[in-house]
Amino acid sequence: MSNNINANNLNTDSSSSPVNVPKMDALIIPVTMEVPCDSRGQRMWWAFLASSMVTFFGGLFIILLWRTLKYLWTVCCHCGVKNKETQKINGGGDTQADGACKPTDEKEENVAAEVGWMTSVKDWAGVMISAQTLTGRVLVVLVFALSIGALVIYFIDSSNPIESCQNFYKDFTLQIDMAFNVFFLLYFGLRFIAANDKLWFWLEVNSVVDFFTVPPVFVSVYLNRSWLGLRFLRALRLIQFSEILQFLNILKTSNSIKLVNLCSIFISTWLTAAGFIHLVENSGDPWENFQNNQPLTYWECVYLLMVTMSTVGYGDVYAKTTLGRLFMVFFILGGLAMFASYVPEIIELIGNRKKYGGSYSAVSGRKHIVVCGHITLESVSNFLKDFLHKDRDDVNVEIVFLHNISPNLELEALFKRHFTQVEFYQGSVLNPHDLARVKIESADACLILANKYCADPDAEDASNIMRVISIKNYHPKIRIITQMLQYHNKAHLLNIPSWNWKEGDDAICLAELKLGFIAQSCLAPGLSTMLANLFSMRSFIKIEEDTWQKYYLEGVANEMYTEYLSSAFVGLSFPAVCELVFAKLKLLMIAIEYKSEKRESRSRKRILINPGNHVKIQEGTLGFFIASDAKEVKRAYFYCKACHDDITDPKRIKKCGCKRPKMSIYKRMRLACCFDCGRSERDCSCMSGSVHSNMDTLERAFPLSSVSVNDCSTSLRAFEDEQPSTLSPKKKQRNGGMRNSPNSSPKLMRHDPLLIPGNEQIDNMDANVKKYDSTGMFHWCPAKDIEKVILTRSEAAMTVLSGHVVVCIFGDVKSALIGLRNLVMPLRASNFHYHELKHIVFVGSLEYLRREWETLHNFPKVSILPGTPLSRADLRAVNINLCDMCVILSANQNNIDDASLQDKECILASLNIKSMQFDDSIGVLQANSQGFTPPGMDRTSPDNSPVHGLLRQPSITTGANIPIITELVNDSNVQFLDQDDDDDPDTELYLTQPFACGTAFAVSVLDSLMSATYFNDNILTLIRTLVTGGATPELEALIAEENALRGGYSTPQTLANRDRCRVAQLALYDGPFADLGDGGCYGDLFCKALKTYNMLCFGIYRLRDAHLSTPSQCTKRYVITNPPYEFELVPTDLIFCLMQFDHNAGQSRASLSHSSHSSYSSSKKSSSVHSIPSTANRPNRTKSRDSRDKQNRKEMVYR
Incomplete structure (x- = not known):
């Protein structure tokens, strides 16, 4: 370089202050007198660049030379081997062959030993750099961290001139950079040893980065000067950022890995290109004697590259050097393509990133529950409305919803309205990672909601069972409350080792409870x-009228x-x-x-x-x-x-x-x-x-x-x-x-009420007859073939059924089973005497009922009339106008997509029955029908008989007066059941007249049981005890084993299970409570019934128009729950009560079975084929019914 600084200014005796540069200061390096630098002030950039070039091309030459020599040696050795093989084939002497082979074998052994040693070192190096071990992972992460550190040092040094004199012993950043590069050199050696193909290793990006960053540091130490040079290439190490995060187990999903890859490539390319522009613009073109340089900071170059990539180009900053402009030409082509492809993809990945993909942070002193399964707007709103109801004590529980589909706008708005107590996370309970995100191990419980309207209930139950298995596998101690659709699927939960109902695990079977509720309505309407x-938690709505x-x-x-x-x-x-x-x-x-x-x-x-x-x-x-x-x-x-x-x-x-x-x-x-x-x-x-x-x-x-x-x-x-x-x-x-x-009798029933039965049962117990199931909770009979219980239309008409239950069922061979056993079991509870059992007649498709029959063949007094509930002839054949209750069910409801049409069959059947007309001639048959009498009451003394209601119902001449309960799937369809009501279609189900009267029931009301069971698991036990007739965990385990009830011999222990109360209705128009029926006080009735008969009253079933002063022809009744003490009674009221089991009714009523409402049907059915047996023989009918069934097949049909 031709420009020199004044010799006097460069004299070592001069002042230590920097030299005064007259005109060509950009071309001369700054010098301090403390640093022994080049006295002529010439640039030494070529020395730094030459060290990198010599290293790169020298190593490349050596590798190519080694490969060439190795190839030639291989070719020569190959020719020698061929010559030896030719000599062996031509019959060379054995001695010569042996003598020639010995030195060869020794050489091969030496080569094998050498290869074995080199292979071991190569494998060790490969393990060290592949992050397969803890040491390797630490090494890889450390190299990346030091590379970022070296890049940061470059950012610091970029504020200094491109080339300057520096003392290694006094420059702290140079010392740190030197230490980093020594480590990089050692790591380069490990990578070189582990590389299988040395040539490709020498040409890969990380190696090139080392070539142009490591040697210049050693040169700077030797020359006591620093050149910023190509140290910006360290930014290319950012490309490995995603790999490092995967080694640390931070990135796990493909989207996150892809996002980090795109961002790291984009940023590293951007920073590297900015470094090159910074170098050439601050140095100038060599052929222009470095005079066309311009002072630009590194960050101004970063800005320049961004506006260039985005094609904005403001023009405030631009390249002046030829090298810089040439680089910009090529960078615009590649950078524009990268910007146009990478940036939209990055934005798309960020936009598609799970909005609800975080983790739940538990709040100290506050419990949380996890709700999963069928998460929709309807299910969540119903759950939250009941769970967070104001009537509960202060609910200090946070609700965490976990679902694999992000919520729609309506559901998202619902979550925002309850943001203080509700959080939503996107994920699946089948994924342990998602379970960890919602802190399932510290949750108070996990609630699983089922899709009640799915087309395949068994598949839905299987999904929920898999959810239970996954959650229990992750944390066996977690309490789980799950909804199940089908009763028979509850058995699979018992196979889960950690499932324990004693620890709070509960399965709410919707079919069991729904049909149990309907069955109890057959015994006590409403x-x-x-x-x-x-x-259900419902707020009080005050009405003044x-x-x-x-x-x-x-x-x-x-x-x-x-x-x-x-x-x-x-x-x-x-x-x-x-x-x-x-x-x-x-x-x-x-x-x-x-x-x-x-x-x-x-x-x-x-x-x-x-x-x-x-x-x-x-x-x-x-x-x-x-x-x-x-x-x-x-x-x-x-x-x-x-x-x-x-x-x-x-x-x-x-x-x-x-x-x-x-x-x-x-x-x-x-x-x-x-x-x-x-x-x-x-x-x-x-x-x-x-x-x-x-x-x-x-x-x-x-x-x-x-x-x-x-x-x-x-x-x-x-x-x-x-x-x-x-x-x-x-x-x-x-x-x-x-x-x-x-x-x-003071000597009886003075022990544990759970174990000792009444004396009548013990004295009359026949140990050789199986009348009840093995638990003693239900009436039982030997399995009957379905052909024996099928009635033709004429046989049904001759039977003269009365006081029975008609079940209208819609279904076919493809319909999902609804589990009719859950409807029959409460009606066959053992706390009824045999003659009190209501006969059950199924009217529906025989193909469907054949599929259900396996679970029904052990229950007595069941008949089937093949037909359709829409046929009035079939309905008249079963005397629907004389039934105690008509139940309308459908197994086809969930096969229709349109919600409004899901209940079309049940609605049509209900309207069909209500429009039927009957003559009054059959009313004579009801004259003797007096219903049931409470335990301890003698029919011969009417004054002491409190129950005659339901009992002597007036003769029914129109179908509108037939007691009906209809199952609905869609709550809004309740408006079509009663044509004379004024219910708004948007009215909630519990506010509609059919539901208040007990003539409609929807499975949606059972949603409240989830939150009720969580707050108090005894509530579910009580509800199941009331509605199922006595189902117990022991019975469920038995059904899970055999899928059928097993008959058992009568023992004191099993007969003791009959001693449990049941729900009944108490009439007020005559009997000992008649004086309270006319303007009496409900509290007085409550106390009198409790003291006198141990009957616990808990509600009223009142005529809808009883409050009117004028007489009304309407026979509809509605439910009043727990009236206050001073509530005024009317004579037509029916009182819901819990009635004790009557041990003596078995004998006393057997002799009066011809006058009871239930047994009247049986006697009439018998009389249609046989003569009515004498009164003296009737008590023995129960004992001899098996032998009589064998003698006459038809009589068994009617039972």
Whole structure:
């Protein structure tokens, strides 16, 4: 270079300040007198560039030379081998051959040893750089991190001149860069050793980066000067960013890997090109003697490249050098193509990135649940409306929804409205990674929703079962509540090892509960509506007008709650507590959780519904209440006799500050005794002074902490035996709760009510006859062939059916099974006597019923009429106008896409029946039909018979008066059932007249059970106990094993299972409660029925127009749940009640079977073919029915 600086300015004795550059300062490197630099100030860039070129081309030459020599050696050796083979073929001497082979073998052994050593080193190097081991992963990540560090150092140095004199020992950045490059050199050696093809390794990008960045650093140390040069090539290392993230297990999805790849390639190309422009523009063209340079910072070059790629080109910054402009020409071609392809793809990937792909962050002190399965706007809105209802206690639970499809706009808006308690994440419960995202291991429960409207229920159940398996496999201890569509699929859940219903796992079978609700409506019309409203959270809607909706909605506001009973109730009988709670606390208690004292009992905790007065309340007993608010139920827990005995306003019953003393055993027994006597504690003489002498013995028998059923019952029995004079005849008569019941005998039923049956059962037990299933919960008969129960139209007409249940079923050979066993089982519960069973007649396709028959062939009194429910001839043949209930079901509802047409068959059948007309001649047959009588009642004494209703129904001449319950899939279709109602199509189902009257039922009402079960798993147990007729986990395990009920011999243990209450309806127009029916008070009726007959009343079934002053011809009734104490009764009311099992009705009613509503049908059916048997022989009909069936096939058909 021709330009030199003044020698005086370069003298080492001069000042240490930088030299003053006159005109050509851009061409001369800055020099300090402390640095021994080139005295002439010439540029040395060529030395840095030459080091890289020599390294690259020298190594390339050596590799090519080695390959050439190796090729020539291979060719020569190959020729020598061929010559030796030719000599061997020509018959060369053996000695010569042996002598020639020996040195060859030794050479081969040496080569093999050398190759083995080199292979080991090569394999070791390959493992080190391939990230297969922890050391290799650390090494790869460290190299990448140091490369980014070297790039950062370049960014720092880019603010300095391109070339400058620097002292290695004083320049900190140069020292760091030197250390980095030494490490890169060692890593390059490992890569070279591990490479299979050295030539391709030498030409790959990472190697080129090392060639042009590592050698210049060593040159800078030697020359004490620095050249920025090609160090920007370190930006090309960013291309490996996605690989590093995959090594660290950060990137797992293809979209994320692709996105990072595109971004890293785009950014590395951008930064590298900016570095080249920065170099040439700040240096100038060599052929122009570096005089056409321009000062540009590195970041200005980055800006220039971006506006160039995007074809914007503002012109404020541009290249002046020839090299820079030439580079820009080619860069525009490649950069524009890259910008046009990469940027839209990057934006698309970012836009398609899961909006709900994050992870849930658990909040300390707040539980969360995971909801998955069928997530739609309808299912989520129904779930949230019930789960977050204001009537519940403060719900401090966050709901996390997990679904593999992103929500639509409506569902997204719903989530935003509940954003404080609801979160949504996109994913699948079948993916363990997604389960970890929603923190399933710390969740309080996992709820799985089912698609109730799917075309293939078995496939939907299989999907939910797989979800359960996946969740349980990930975290076996998680509590799962899942919806199931088909009853038989519940058996598969029992195969999951970690499935444990005792730990809170529950399966809500929609078919089981839906058909169970409908079956209970056959026994007590309107009960399905009442129960559905009880476990659904609904707000109170106040209506001022005196209409039927006013009283119905007051009952709708009631829900079912559980609460522990106060210690003030300990020792009192269940009816005593019920009366006290209802009259004083304004609560209705219908059941308790009973803890058996029998250790050998399988389940020590049982839910007893209205168990009777032989069950005494223990300490810590859990009660089941019907109330309108959770806060109201707290009164049962806070009640204190000392503090709240004189309070008349139940709202004032709150937690008191006194220490409640333990009530003495004598006091507890005295209160229980006084309740049975119906007298006040002061006037009661049951526990006279003679009893006090035995109190020492009693204190030892009764622990003060709790009073068990066994201890109380045994002690009371001892008093009755030892002190007969102290018990009045009235006390003896009512001690069991009902006249003529076995409880009146003090030596019977004074033990665990779960184990010991009544004496009538034990005395009359026939151990050789199987009348019940193996659990004793259901009536059973040997399997019957379907051909034996098929009725022709003429045979059905001759049978003169009455008081029966007609089931109209739509289905064909391709329809999904709905599980008719769940409809029949509640109607065959063993707490009915055989003659009380209502005959069931199925009207529908025989092909469909054949498929269902395998689960029905063990139930008695079942017949089939092949036909169609739309045929009036078939309906008249089964005497539909004399039936107790007509049930309309369809198995084809989910095969239609149009929601409005899903219920077309059921609606047409319902309207067809309602438009039928009948003559009154058949009404004579109903004159003897008096329905059922409560336990302990004698039909011969009408004054003592409280139940005649439902009972003597007027002769039906029009189909509109036939009791019908129709199953619907689409809630909005309820508007088509009643033509005379004024329901708006947008009205919620529970507000419509058909639902309020109990004539329509939709499976959607069961959605509320999910949240109800989560908050209290006992609610589901209670509901299932009420509606299924007594299905237990043991029975489900048995059905899962055999898919059929197994007959069992009658034993005291199985017969004891018959002693459970059932739902019935109590008529008020005659009988002992007739005086209360005309303007009486509901609370007085409640107390009288409870004290006198142990019947627990819980609702009213009232005529729709009963509130009108003018008479009405309308026979429709609606449901009133849990009326208040002062509610006024009318004579036409029917009262829902829980009735005790009558042990004596089996004998007493067998002799009167010809006059009962149910057995009248049986006798009429027999009379159509045979003469009516004599009255004396009727009690033996049950015992001899098997032999008679063998003798006459037709009679078995009619049974």
